[in-house]
Amino acid sequence: MRQNTRMRTSPILFAAILSLSLAICDKYVTAANDAWAQAYQRTQALREVGRRIFSDPTFSASGKQSCASCHDPARRYNPPNTLAVQPGGADLRERGLRSPPTLTYINRVPPYENHHYDSDEEADGSIDNGPTGGLGWDGRIDTGAAQAEIPLTAKFEMANTRAGVAAAIRKAPYAQRVRDALGSDVLDDDERAFKAVVRALGAFEEDYTEFSPYTSKYDAFLTGGAQLSEQENRGLALFNDESKGNCAQCHRSARGKDGTPPVFSDYGLIALAVPRNGAIPRNRDPAFFDLGACGPERKDKAAQAEYCGLFRTPTLRNVSLRSAFFHNGKFHSLRDAVQFYVTRDITPARWYAKGAREQVIAYDDLPARYHPNINREAPFAGQAPGATPRLSQSEIDDVVAFMRTLTDGYLKDDPYRAERKRAANP
Numbered sequence: 203m204r205q206n207t208r209m210r211t212s213p214i215l216f217a218a219i220l221s222l223s224l225a226i227c228d229k230y231v232t233a234a235n236d237a238w239a240q241a242y243q244r245t246q247a248l249r250e251v252g253r254r255i256f257s258d259p260t261f262s263a264s265g266k267q268s269c270a271s272c273h274d275p276a277r278r279y280n281p282p283n284t285l286a287v288q289p290g291g292a293d294l295r296e297r298g299l300r301s302p303p304t305l306t307y308i309n310r311v312p313p314y315e316n317h318h319y320d321s322d323e324e325a326d327g328s329i330d331n332g333p334t335g336g337l338g339w340d341g342r343i344d345t346g347a348a349q350a351e352i353p354l355t356a357k358f359e360m361a362n363t364r365a366g367v368a369a370a371i372r373k374a375p376y377a378q379r380v381r382d383a384l385g386s387d388v389l390d391d392d393e394r395a396f397k398a399v400v401r402a403l404g405a406f407e408e409d410y411t412e413f414s415p416y417t418s419k420y421d422a423f424l425t426g427g428a429q430l431s432e433q434e435n436r437g438l439a440l441f442n443d444e445s446k447g448n449c450a451q452c453h454r455s456a457r458g459k460d461g462t463p464p465v466f467s468d469y470g471l472i473a474l475a476v477p478r479n480g481a482i483p484r485n486r487d488p489a490f491f492d493l494g495a496c497g498p499e500r501k502d503k504a505a506q507a508e509y510c511g512l513f514r515t516p517t518l519r520n521v522s523l524r525s526a527f528f529h530n531g532k533f534h535s536l537r538d539a540v541q542f543y544v545t546r547d548i549t550p551a552r553w554y555a556k557g558a559r560e561q562v563i564a565y566d567d568l569p570a571r572y573h574p575n576i577n578r579e580a581p582f583a584g585q586a587p588g589a590t591p592r593l594s595q596s597e598i599d600d601v602v603a604f605m606r607t608l609t610d611g612y613l614k615d616d617p618y619r620a621e622r623k624r625a626a627n628p
């Protein structure tokens with residue numbers, strides 16, 4: 203009997219409790235949704251402003267240069283031309299030291315560390331991979347937003363002042379959108395206005411579909427949506443083979459243990475001894491050297507010889523859209539870049555300058571006292587004048603053909619996202 207009564211009353215009670223709790227819940231959910239929707243809209247607005255600032259020349263002292271002048275959106279944020287270093291400064295007559303890197307996949311660059319232990323390393327998580335990560339060729343900067351401060355005011359780049367940047371954003375046709383996103387008084391004060399610009403650029407750089415699209419042919423291949431050609435397949439094998447290119451040791455080509463798509467960099471800082479580039483004006487001074495992690499741009503390791511000559515391993519995604527390679531833009535074809543790897547120590551005369559008595563100055567862009575820092579693992583290991591290069595001429599072509607599969611835009615959408623969706627709803 204009791205049982206029965208309960209059976210009869212409980213659905214009513216249950217319905218009452220349910221509708222009451224739904225009503226309460228609904229209120230909170232609506233409030234939470236509103237807060238979330240507002241935050242989302244703010245981020246979207248900031249991102250859109252960032253996109254516009256990125257290509258807006260009024261933020262430079264010259265009035266002629268924007269971020270896009272050096273990081274061209276049409277080339278996946280690689281430089282727009284074949285110059286080793288881009289013009290900059292108030293009159294666009296300054297020249298910096300380095301070739302602008304692509305900005306794609308910068309969200310994958312880990313913060314800088316002196317000693318990096320990789321938990322995703324198949325071999326052993328206790329191996330010290332040495333200095334790793336950080337933005338800039340020397341790893342000196344940690345996040346996109348902090349990074350944007352540098353080009354806006356750097357003498358070689360946009361050469362503006364913080365007040366100049368603040369004035370530009372106040373005059374921009376989209377100034378009101380910044381106020382909507384960050385507060386109506388955010389542009390009143392120069393320093394806050396400058397920070398708002400930097401924040402908007404940082405928000406834009408976090409737009410994954412723009413900066414981390416994962417839409418290359420190689421991504422299609424890894425997710426089962428495309429075949430590589432015979433040549434590309436040979437190139438991939440040579441790229442991975444430890445006794446041939448050994449490129450994947452630093453430019454990782456395999457997915458992580460958790461399925462993360464490869465970015466073709468382990469972000470290690472390495473000395474490859476790229477030849478000195480006479481096209482860079484600062485290099486006319488024979489006493490000047492760009493030593494990467496030990497300076498001159500990076501300051502914290504100036505007194506530590508073991509950091510001299512080290513530059514951060516770049517991603518090779520979208521590398522075929524570049525026309526100047528390595529930190530100093532020394533080479534202008536992918537083929538020459540690979541040729542350099544396999545013959546650096548076999549035919550040094552081909553790569554390095556000659557001294558007064560016609561002797562080759564080996565590793566001419568790194569003073570001799572730092573030569574112990576130079577990487578000598580494969581493909582360099584065992585190479586000396588007279589040795590056979592690890593890659594033949596046709597094998598070099600294969601590796602280049604493979605690197606061309608790393609260009610985004612082959613697919614319309616990120617195939618890993620579809621893969622994750624399928625895994626979640628089998």
Ligand code: HEC
Nearest residue numbers: 268269272288290300301302303337338339349350353359
């Ligand atoms: C005059 C050319 C030039 C302009 C203009 C320029 N950059 Fe750069 N950018 C470079 C160079 C060169 C580097 C590499 C600097 C280094 O390694 O010291 C770089 C590096 C970067 C990096 C780090 C990338 C990485 O992989 O480490 C980011 C992010 C970046 N720039 C964003 C911007 C933004 C945002 C703007 C506009 C506010 C901008 N750049 C304007 C030349 C430029």
Ligand code: HEC
Nearest residue numbers: 447448449452472474476513514515516527528529539543
């Ligand atoms: C020991 C680590 C290491 C290995 C092995 C290695 N690389 Fe690199 N790679 C780097 C570093 C570091 C740089 C940047 C060096 C610099 O600019 O001074 C670089 C730069 C490059 C660049 C220029 C990219 C750009 O944006 O300008 C290309 C192309 C390249 N590597 C291809 C290859 C190929 C192909 C192989 C195999 C034959 C290979 N790498 C092997 C570390 C490595």
